[in-house]
Amino acid sequence: MKTMQALPASSERIPAKRTQYRSGFRGLVRRLYVRHIRPRVRERIHQQRLKLICWDGWGYWRLFAVRQLTVRQRLHLLRRFLVVDWNVLHAHKPHEISWLSQALAERRGRPGETVIEAGCWQGGSSTKLSVLCRMLGYRLEVYDSFQGVEPREPGDTSATYDFSGEYCMPESVLRGHLEQYGEPGVCSIHPGWFADTLAARPADKPVRLVYIDCDLAKGTREALLGTVPALAPDSWIFSQDFHIEPVRSYLCDMATWRELGVVRPNIRRVGPCLAAIRFSRPTGGAA
Numbered sequence: 001m002k003t004m005q006a007l008p009a010s011s012e013r014i015p016a017k018r019t020q021y022r023s024g025f026r027g028l029v030r031r032l033y034v035r036h037i038r039p040r041v042r043e044r045i046h047q048q049r050l051k052l053i054c055w056d057g058w059g060y061w062r063l064f065a066v067r068q069l070t071v072r073q074r075l076h077l078l079r080r081f082l083v084v085d086w087n088v089l090h091a092h093k094p095h096e097i098s099w100l101s102q103a104l105a106e107r108r109g110r111p112g113e114t115v116i117e118a119g120c121w122q123g124g125s126s127t128k129l130s131v132l133c134r135m136l137g138y139r140l141e142v143y144d145s146f147q148g149v150e151p152r153e154p155g156d157t158s159a160t161y162d163f164s165g166e167y168c169m170p171e172s173v174l175r176g177h178l179e180q181y182g183e184p185g186v187c188s189i190h191p192g193w194f195a196d197t198l199a200a201r202p203a204d205k206p207v208r209l210v211y212i213d214c215d216l217a218k219g220t221r222e223a224l225l226g227t228v229p230a231l232a233p234d235s236w237i238f239s240q241d242f243h244i245e246p247v248r249s250y251l252c253d254m255a256t257w258r259e260l261g262v263v264r265p266n267i268r269r270v271g272p273c274l275a276a277i278r279f280s281r282p283t284g285g286a287a
């Protein structure tokens, strides 16, 4: 994996997600898709399949760069991930889950080590992570309200878009997808708001990777409160919400990490929405 570059503490210089698609060939393809194809393909799962075939699927190239896995394991992951992409509507991209896979596959899990997912919706990412965890010897702890994105606090106008209540899905849908396409045997599910689960009862096992996808700075903070104290020395944190300004500002703020009692980690944007966060020194959490 390449050395991570620290991002500036201020988020102003970081381009927003959408601007990256507006120019060049990708911008053209995207505009053609939005104007001519999307109106004819109404079902979102069909849109996801189309994008998978046309361009998103290429994002899995990174899986083939994971030297710690055998060719057979890489092909196994690719097959299982594609089955999920075809059947489960989700809110991430193949290249994003490939980054997580590459990070986690740096080494096998040690006894008791976990991966924590904060925000699962229908379980598309959980299902893929469960396959990876099973392969590498980790447990997967999935946290979600199952009531959608937490409503904004009254008077909160920090974000331009209000996600309140979006991605609401019952726990049974996650369980069904894990049963059908994933590895339910390595998973534990924690329903409830992060304020009452993760932040109130921080992880008690070493955490090797945290994947936060909840669309809010508040939820991101609560997920970090519940996981940073238990991070393994070579842990990774991924935020799927780096295109959302309040989340980006929160993560890039020195005060965030001071409150968590750790030095500010390196934060590297590795996709339009995804940031990879890593401490250059051990956090003093679980060894």
Ligand SMILES: C[S@@+](CC[C@H](N)C(=O)[O-])C[C@H]1O[C@@H](n2cnc3c(N)ncnc32)[C@H](O)[C@@H]1O
Pocket: 089, 090, 091, 092, 118, 119, 120, 121, 122, 123, 124, 125, 126, 143, 144, 145, 146, 147, 148, 149, 150, 166, 167, 168, 169, 192, 193, 194, 195, 213, 214, 215, 216, 218, 219
């Ligand atoms: C964008 S979706 C997750 C998508 C999923 N990772 C995927 O790739 O398909 C965001 C999820 O975060 C959950 N969520 C948001 N805020 C939360 C909070 N404060 N506590 C618990 N769950 C929350 C929502 O219920 C929703 O399922």
